[in-house]
Amino acid sequence: MPAALPSSRTGRDRAVDSMLADSAGDAAFATTLAKGLLVLEAFGAGSSVLGNTDIAARTGIPRPTVARLTHTLTELGYLSFDRGLAKYRLGVRALRMAHPLLADMPFRQAARPLMQDLAASVRGTVSIGLLDGSAVVYVETARSGDVGSHVPDIGMPITVVATAMGRAAAAILPPTEAARFDAQLAADDAEQWSRFGENYLAGIAQCADRGFCTCLGEYMPAIHAVAAPLHYAANSGRAFAINCGIPAFRLQPGQLEAEIGPRIAALAASIRALINEAEPEISRRPAPAAEAR
Template sequence: MDMSTLTDPRPSAVRPLPVDAMLADSAGDAAFATTLAKGLMVLEAFKAGAPVLGNMEIAARTGIPRPTVARLTHTLAELGYLDYDADRARYRVGIRALRIAHPLLADMPFRQSARPLMQEVAQSVRGTVSIGLLDGTSMIYVETARSGDVGPHVPDIGMPIPVVGTAMGRAAASLLPARDAARLEQQLDASDAEQWSAYRDAYRAGIAQCAERGFCTCFGEYMAAIHAVAVPLFQAANTTRCYSINCGIPAFRLQPGQLEAEIGPRIRALAASIRAQMNEREPALAAQDAKLRK
């Protein structure tokens, strides 16, 4: 599939749905705390490219009415989860928000032992090596290593990228049982039908590649200047957490065929080394049943 022929060949990080769509599934759940959900949506409105927002901007990003946003931002600022800049009447994420992430990251101790191995490979290939965790229609970076000059995409812990158009996302999705995989495809379609239609075949092909050779590739589909390969890492026991590991390299540094012949097997071996440290078995992958995805 020639991705350059697509109207918009680079999928953006998953766009949050308006509040009405986000809360629709919980409308009949008496135990669902709508105000809490809206408060969390306000926190998620802040991105690396938009670290400072006013109430009007937050309302536009979330679909929450401005008066409600004003009450939520005031409360979050009083609790320390937002900082208020009175001179500009704008908010930014507060230091207290870091406390929320720490228990989750601390529950992934393999990151520390994997980091030196990842750094060695990143330096060798002059790119980035990262571990990501599947979160709905996004992948979230939970560990990353890089050489000095890695091009326009610089991964960081907590950064989201889309599942559908990335090697990392496709590798993680390959770990899902068929029914969960079908549910994810429904979510991808609902989140952005145009993007799903454009990338569906490449997405499914990537999952098949993981089953056949243990890794999948992307050639500039997410970011034109970066080519990437990714390997399914493992699904954590007794959880739904699916991890994958990838390597992104500026395209100009790669020789034809190098990603498949050299980098892919090397990241597959790196994944095996990380699993060995954790006493994790190699995941048994199979091409997911297409009948369940229709």
């Protein structure tokens, strides 16, 4: 099994860097705005307080430019300055931006009680994720008391390539998008694709054949997960998946595939029935190279 992912910049970060470079000659592209948003995205779990030097290192934006951006964002309320630490935190105004997006997903409220029941039953976490480039972002989560080292929260991004939820969400992209999406994943992070690409493609095949896919500690060694496609909103291009993560020591051999997988697929079907969504179609990919030979 491949080693767990290191703690580093995500594929989403690299995609943004590439976008800035590719847009250098686009007169309609607001580069300063893009850099300001990149400064806001530099803040994440475990990095709630950052100085200008920290932000410059994380984003690749020169420190003098970062200083101007953080000053402007502070004046607007999207950052706040901690005088004791001489560093910045996200401001409350930044939180306002999330509410309209979450409010546009009312199915979360209908799904939450069902998610909580399964989480309590298996003593793990059950979460819904939304595909966002080479990341999938939690938009709802439920958990039992002690879920181990990984505690999902709304707004938290995880990689697509090395997670069950990412693979399940990518599985329901329209066929016209799927090949381009996979190629972009490989281009954004060639090292990660070389380590997990075959497992990613195999996970999509699992979704097609069984309605769910598994991930046995690839993202976090202590957590084994299973995920199912939830639904694809054609009008907005949003792909949702639902997963269940359980500390590995709580699982019996084969339990994830034989019991938890069918339960997460059934939960996805129940949520779709509540919100009158059809079962999404799986975009089958070519077989991984190892299977094709």
